[in-house]
Amino acid sequence: MDAQQLSFLFVGLSFALYIGIAIWSKVGSTKDFYVAGGGVPPVMNGMATAADWMSAASFLSVAGLLAFAGRDAAVYLLGWTGGYVLLAMLLAPYLRKFGRFTVPDFIGERFYSKTARVVAVVCLIFISFTYIAGQMRGVGIVFSRFLEVDIDIGVYIGMGIVFFYAVLGGMKGITYTQVVQYCVLIFAFLVPAVFLSIMWTDNPIPQFALGDTLNDGSGMTVIEKLDQVTTELGFNAYTSTSRTMIDSLAIVACLMIGTAGLPHVIVRFFTVPRVVDARASAGWALLFICVMYTTIPSVAAFSRINLSESVNETAYQSAPAWIKNWENIGLIAWQDKNGDGVMQYRSGNAFSPVKPQFSDQRGEWGERQLTNQLTDNDNEIYVDRDIMVMANPEIANLPDWVVALIAAGAVAAALSTAAGLLLVISSSIAHDLLKSTFKPNLSDRKELFYARLAAVFALLIAGYFGVNPPSYVAQVVALAFGLAAASLFPPIVMGIFSKRIGKLGAICGMLAGLVFTLGYIIYFVFVNPSLNNTDNWLLGISPTGIGLLGALVNFITAFIVSHIKDDVPNEVTDMIDDIRIPAGARKAIEH
């Protein structure tokens, strides 16, 4: 069997498994649908959280980001994992004790206001759709490359599978599917990583390989080799950073509080039986995530060395097959600037605009012709960052089944996150908008029906984004983190740790944070991209890190408004006392 047939087989098998679980775990009550009945063991919840949170971007794009940006991209590693410390200590145990279904539920009750609840729902939907757009694009890329179907058809297949287990199985279906998806994706990520590190350093543990000596007899460590390769081709040294310190600090902090504020991650902690399990499962979740995240730097390093050595100064006609495969689907492009038929890979963008726009013609050597302008520098090649993980097995000549495994893993990563997001969107709409705001008399069965209906609608919108992607995967996801940081994290933390913040303060804070962050990002990324540089940024903070300031705006607004206007009612201060202790003095709130 060739790689494509194997991919069909692996992806098909994993799909059969997911559908089987969906049928086995079909739910009958809203409690099952929203929080899987509340009885998921902590280790299992940790695994499900890891799969929920590790998206197509983690699987496909982060290694690419790291490979191309070197140390600058380390802010993503720090930010995304460090957020779990905040989540475990500041949010998860208290929200589990509060014991309801959704994040807006907590905000609505704690700030005794339907308006606060609706504002929270709006923030949540905003974040989740920004995030889901990236996932569906990821599914499309994987399908188009490995199964050689149209990107659109790939998106439709993905939608069909998610429909099955998210809409039928709800949180219960999602939880057990995610446990399986974690196993699939971590195996798929580790196998090529282990192969690569044995090939380069004889050391089977990819975490250690990065600092290990290369086995090519040069006596250099992998890191030294990287610095040498990158500087020789005119890039910045791999271990050097080009970001300002203030911007790095802001981005890390923003991604951390954003991670802690992601609604589809928070709700996962509602599914464990006890507060103490919520703490433990945050630890397990991060441990499972770090199994992959400590491997990413090595994968990035090897693929960068590999790419540079196999592309640079190679004649196009004798180039390895993977270059032409990726060129055919438009993620690699080469234009012969100096007419020697040999590919030169240097720093700088080869064309303007950066992304290749293909014409139908082929050039002298059989390469695809572009309509882009050629730039003045020596670089002749464009490589899309998102392909690094997928291209690795081919670059390193690994067996076909590894290629197929990567396909199954990437699809698992994208689908598990998409399903988690669909669920928070649908439960917020059915539970917070319909049941709690407009139709308090809704029966459990009717609510379940509406939750499923909302999931279907959300899925259709997600599919639309998959077919018409707004921007490339990692950037879109970064935007979602900024919004989560600026809108949801502050009111939850204030709601738990302060008894003085009231209704009006929380509402004004959320709106101020959201408007500020969104305005800043839209202005620099969409309205005026030409001004998007250090000179024009507020305090030197880029749009990726602006969520930190958004969160501060949120905190300060809430604080000032509450001290002028708000009086927190006694029932609410009692409730705060109650969520602060895990058990014992008062009765635990049941779902």
Add this chain to the structure above:
Amino acid sequence: MPVEERLDIYWNANKRVLYTLLAVWAFVTFGCGILLADWLDRFQFFGFPLGFWFTQQGAMIFYVALIFIYHFWMKKIERYCGFIEQDPVKLTKQLLRENDKGA
């Protein structure tokens, strides 16, 4: 001890745990990972420049450890204050078993 008093002890202990662990968290992330990174790079650790190691692997190992330390520390405080939570799943099973014996 009356409940209100235990509540105070518990919440204050909880805050102390948070301050301590979050201080370590902030030092590892912002200190070792960013502010002091250039200086730390002068040291070698498993073939890595130390500051670079913190951003690629070190900080993550600290994060996992911090959460588990938090988990066990809070468990200890809860045992001391008497706020121990029964596992509803186990409890139900136990009740069912006792019921079977009775019948």
